[in-house]
Amino acid sequence: MVMSPPALASALAPAPAPPPVATRPRRVLIGTDTYPPDVNGAAYFTHRLARGLAGRGNEVHVVCASDDGPARTERVEGVTVHRLRSAPVLVHPTMRISVPARLDRLVGEIAPDVVHVQGHFVVGRAAISAARRGGVPVVATNHFMPDNLFQFARVPEPLRDRAGALAWKDFNRVFSRADHVTTPTGIAAGLLVGKGFGLPVEAVSCGIDLTRFRPRSGPGARARARRAFGLPDRDTILFVGRLDEEKRLDELVRALPRVLDDADAQVVLAGTGGQRAALAALADRIGVGDRVVLPGFVPDETLPELYGAADVFAMPGVAELQSIATLEAMATGLPVVAADAMALPHLVRPGRNGRLFQPGDVAELAWHLGGLLASPEARAAMGAASRAIAMTHDDRFSLARFEAIYEGVERNGPA
Structure with missing residues (x-):
């Protein structure tokens, strides 16, 4: 049988590709x-x-x-x-x-x-x-x-x-x-x-999202952030997290009177938890009630601005498997003073981006906080190092x- 040219062309043409297999997201x-x-x-x-x-x-x-x-x-x-x-x-x-x-x-x-x-x-x-x-x-x-x-x-x-x-x-x-x-x-x-x-x-x-948590720059940025949260414009030590027993926030409150010997400072404990009333009572009892601010729960969307209001971040907890809040503070360019316990030494390199203190040693905690508040140059250098370390946790x-x-x-x- 002799095929016509059109039929021959059709027979020699490659077979149509099969329809693509439907895929779905994981x-x-x-x-x-x-x-x-x-x-x-x-x-x-x-x-x-x-x-x-x-x-x-x-x-x-x-x-x-x-x-x-x-x-x-x-x-x-x-x-x-x-x-x-x-x-x-x-x-x-x-x-x-x-x-x-x-x-x-x-x-x-x-x-x-x-x-x-x-x-x-x-x-x-x-x-x-x-x-x-x-x-x-x-x-x-x-x-x-x-x-x-x-x-x-x-x-x-x-x-x-x-x-x-x-x-x-x-x-x-x-x-x-x-x-x-x-x-x-x-x-x-x-x-x-x-x-x-x-x-x-x-x-x-x-x-962490490094595009959200990043240093705030420009003249007056820190003062503006403090105003946004109704904070006095003074040296600010910040904690973010649950106000619960294993965070050992009483040590931070008890360190504050020693810090105040040399600095016009305040401690901001942002969060909620079972120790809130006890921490407020402790602050009043030792004479620093007007320097310990308890703003309560801070929504996730406004956390970057809160970190921008601080000079130093403190994490005295002893049961941290990583500490997201510490990472966020570091990404914002803050030096960190943290307990030498569990995974916090994974983030805080003494002398590079902050200081570690022995849990329970209130005098050592106060010494490190006061030293950082007294040295804007050390805070700036350690804050930049914090940001560099946080960059590896994108x-x-x-x-x-x-x-x-x-x-x-x-x-x-x-x-």
Whole structure:
């Protein structure tokens, strides 16, 4: 059979390319026991992680406790938030706990590519169990230290070592079911190993948005920031965070009279917590009530301006696995005086961007604060060094690393 030229051309033409295979964004389900409006480092990190992943094109779901009791699902800042029915935590004034429930139905409906839990309590362990039953790989990030719970659980001092050992045993049992475990710093990773955790632990910084938290420049910038918060225009030592026992803010208040011997200074304790009334009473009792300012909760969107009102940032806490607030202060160009405890030496390099003091040594704390307030040149040099160190904690690096971890566990499949 002889083919006509048109037919021959048609026969010799390459076959049409198959239609492209439809792809969808990676689907991530984040399980957490604390999420805004909760005010703590883990809640802030989880919120920024969810929002950041969504901004990079991932489909992000968060499952957490309801902030007001009834269950609901809502879309917030590009993230689908599934709030579980909750009840008040009797030992905490504001926190709520989700009512225990299997999450199999939610995991089945969402069909995530990966589950990323932020703790081993009610939601975290339920999410891990549901993921295991559903064949979904699990990434787990630890923000936990027993010290953060002792105040609220009313654990007596003599029993804290035993209670801590039991808490770590429970943690190890739950997180050992994950495919990949992270924590914010190498020091925090070493803590887990020291507590008997047997799986590899990767240090991945919480990261911060360096475009938001950056030095404020120009004449009068600091004075304008103080006016915005109704602060007197005097040397300002700032703390941002929960006003709770393990933050040891009484040491900062008790250091202030020594600082005032040589400086016209004030301490600003920004945040809420169970120690607020006690700190105000302590300040009045030792004669510095007019120099200790307690502005309460400061919304995340105005935090950069608050850091801009300070001369020095102080972090006397002894249970910090990284300290997001310290990182934010450093990114804003502040020198830091911090306790020589847990992961704070990971951020504060003595003589370079700040000073470390022995926890409990109020005289040493006052000495370092007074020395920095007396030397604008030292503050400027250390503030620039703080910014340089903070630059290595860009949240874009952290988000990219978590995406790479997700890809790895998706490729290898659940254990």
